[in-house]
Amino acid sequence: MLYAPAVARAALPLPHLYDRVARHVPAIEWPALAADIAAILDLKARRNAILLAHNYQAPEIFHTVADIVGDSLALAREAAATEADVIVLAGVHFMAETAKVLNPDKVVLIPDEKAGCSLAESIRPEDVLALKARHPGVPVVTYVNTSAAVKAVSDVCCTSGNAKKVVEALGVPKVIMIPDEYLARNIAAQTHVEIVTWNGRCEVHERFTPLDIADIRDxxxxxTVIAHPECPPDVVAASDFAGSTAEMVGFVAARRPRRVALVTECSMGDNVAVHYPEIDFVKPCNLCPHMKRITLGNIRRALETMSPEVTVDPALLAGARASVERMLAIR
Incomplete structure (x- = not known):
């Protein structure tokens, strides 16, 4: 069959799903993707599996096979509540580890074990213990973008969406906030709580500069410029709004700007744009090489082979779970 720009919708496999990604997937490419999508949908049903997809996943994953989509906080909440036997995490490794911490008796799969995170790799448990020794009695607020081993020696977790709330909920004058230096500095500008920072940075967001924002405005x-709080503080200051990926979506939904620039990972804009065809999305974005390791093909293989399976050292489970659950308890 020949696929031309004017190809009839009915001629495509899974046309109801193609409608969701037609702005981003050429019709000629769809049949190959649809084969994996159909297999994934069937495997999920047979395995009693749920697929959690982060906002940075490609549209063909985010809008066709994902059961739950959202930021790290939303995925953590859903991981804690799911009744599925199998959790597939379309995201990076620390997210799958968090799902396993909250569901130690369930099978948790990550389609590519090499889907890492520069923030998670920037700090080790011994670094946290050294910070605690230098600041006795000061609680450690750990970004979810960390390993289970780091969470296990921390006091409470946070996400970019609830960091300020978590910091202030502790009711103390000073906290250690790790590992994202820029997120910590951006939160410090919003609160009277003193924040001790670490020098971890997101390799996607740290590359944005105020000059990028100025060029977009020119x-x-x-x-309307919306930045992620993992961006440098001068980028956040140059933007109209800063918030987590979920807060970005909420801002766009509520304000409906005619033109918007999401200063974050590229797929974020693609995924939001599907719901708002009337909005012009400018793309001052950087790709996350780790998120892009997740594909329809390796999601399918993960469900076919039930691997790679994510495991967490049982000795770390209690501490890591306590840190995550303390975060989830803060509304």
Whole structure:
């Protein structure tokens, strides 16, 4: 069958799903993707599996096979509540580890074990213990973008969406906030709590500069710029709004700007744009090489082979779970 720009919708496999990604997937490429999608949907049903997909996943994953989509906080909440036997995490390794911490008796799969995170790799448990020794009695607020081993020696976790709330909920004058230096500095600017930082950075967000924002505004004077709080503070200051990926979505939904620039990972804009065809999405984005390791093909293989399976050292489970559950208890 020949696929031309005017190809009839009915001629495509799974046309109801293609409608969701037609802006991003050429019709000629869809049949190959649809074969994996159909297999994944069947495997999920047979395995009693749920697929959790982060907002940075590609549209063909985010809008066709994912059961739950969202930021790290949303995925953590769903991981804690799911009744599925199998959890597939379309995201990076620390997210799958968090799902396992909250579901030690369930099978948790990560389609590619090499889907890592520069933040998670920037700090070790011994670094946390050294910080505690230098600041006795000061609680450690750990970003979820960390390993289970780091969570296990921390006091409470946070996400970019609830970091300020978590910091202030502790009711103390000073906290240690790890590992994202920029997130910690951006939160410090919003609170009277003193924050001790670590020098970890997100390899996607740290590359943005105020000059990038200025260039966007020069080209699109009417643009609304929304930055992720993992960006440097001067980028956040140059933007109109800063928030987690979930807060970005909420801002766009509530304000409906005519033109918007999401200063974050590239697929975020693609995924939000599907729901708002009337909005012009400018793309000052950087790709996350780790998120892009997840594909329809390796999601299918993970469900076929039930691997790679994520495990967490039983000695770390109690401490890591306590840190995550303390976060989830803060509303």
């Amino acid at each position: 080209i699109y004077p009417d643009v």
